[in-house]
Amino acid sequence: MRRRRIYEGKAKVLFEGPEPGTLVQYFKDDATAYNAQKKGVITGKGVLNNRISEFFMLRLAEIGIPTHFVRRLNMREQLVRQVEIIPLEVVVRNVAAGSFCERFKTEEGTALPRSIVEYYLKNDELGDPLVTEEHITAFGWAATQDLDDMLHLALRINDFLSGLLMGVGLKLVDFKLEFGRLWDEEEQMRIVLADEISPDSCRLWDLKTNEKLDKDRFRRDLGSVAEAYQEVARRLGVLPEAGPVDLQGPKVVQ
Incomplete structure (x- = not known):
């Protein structure tokens, strides 16, 4: 099914949603730093960020923080309210x-x-x-x-x-x-x-070692970037069951 692309940023694409007032937010593997002067790809990052962000948005909603998040749709996409x-x-x-x-x-x-x-x-x-x-x-x-x-x-x-x-x-x-x-x-x-x-x-x-487990590993060429993201997902209990094998996700529809 072809979908209308509304906006593309450095790490995500927004498509027209299935009902009025909604968008589909697609998480890419693309990585940028220093105002896009440095670019790269972190395999599986989109899948992990989709899961991690879903986890945080749901937890925040539980304490009454209003968010645009509606639900996760698949490995790389979530339904959000248009704001x-x-x-x-x-x-x-x-x-x-x-x-x-x-x-x-x-x-x-x-x-x-x-x-x-x-x-x-x-x-x-x-x-x-x-x-x-x-x-x-x-x-x-x-x-x-x-x-x-x-x-x-x-x-x-x-x-x-x-x-x-x-x-x-x-x-x-x-x-x-x-x-x-x-x-x-x-x-x-x-x-x-x-x-x-x-x-x-x-x-x-x-907390104990001050090891960086975020995009600074990409910014500073520290290596093991995907592994750091996986470790955060693992600690939060949201590492995809498929593991790194199925982290490519679906193709983006133009």
């Missing part, structure tokens, strides 16, 4: 890593005094720059109430996921969230969690 994506990346940092260390000359692995929330404009041409609440409200990317909702949700998600991951021996160093506006039948708008939560969008370290 108006707010053009911001909300990054929650618990431990100094990545660009934070470069900006503040902080040693990687330093625990931060408290969780720090940062906003980045989703704009590849500009390199996804760090922006302030003043920029966001002045340029109309989000209203003050939207920001309040996003901040509240981001901190709740951080608290919940930090505890959940600690329980399986993982440290949530930092992570990126995206949010969207969803309208109900009464035209009431609410902010919901969108996109994905996976080792592509989180820094996850082993």
Whole structure:
């Protein structure tokens, strides 16, 4: 069956959904880093991220976090509600890593005094720059109430996921969230969690050894990238039964 492609990003493709107001989110094996300057393929990444993100979205829904997730459809696809994506990346940092260390000359692995929330404009041409609440409200990317909702949700998600991951021996160093506006039948708008939560969008370290089990293995050429993603899925109890054998998934329909 041919499906209309709505949008293609670096790691996912969105297709028209089976009913109005829905989309099918397809997870690719493609990997990018440094604003797509570095590109590669991590075999089976799409399958693993689909399972991992489903797990997190379902757990978050259980504690009342509104999300765009409806259900997983198959190895590489999930059904999601169509939302108006707010053009911001909300990054929650618990431990100094990545660009934070470069900006503040902080040693990687330093625990931060408290969780720090940062906003980045989703704009590849500009390199996804760090922006302030003043920029966001002045340029109309989000209203003050939207920001309040996003901040509240981001901190709740951080608290919940930090505890959940600690329980399986993982440290949530930092992570990126995206949010969207969803309208109900009464035209009431609410902010919901969108996109994905996976080792592509989180820094996850082993609690005891600080071994990196996320996309930094690809960014920094550390090797064993697919194995790291598999280890996260294994600890969460969602490693596909087929294992690495059937990780190619179905062909993307153009």
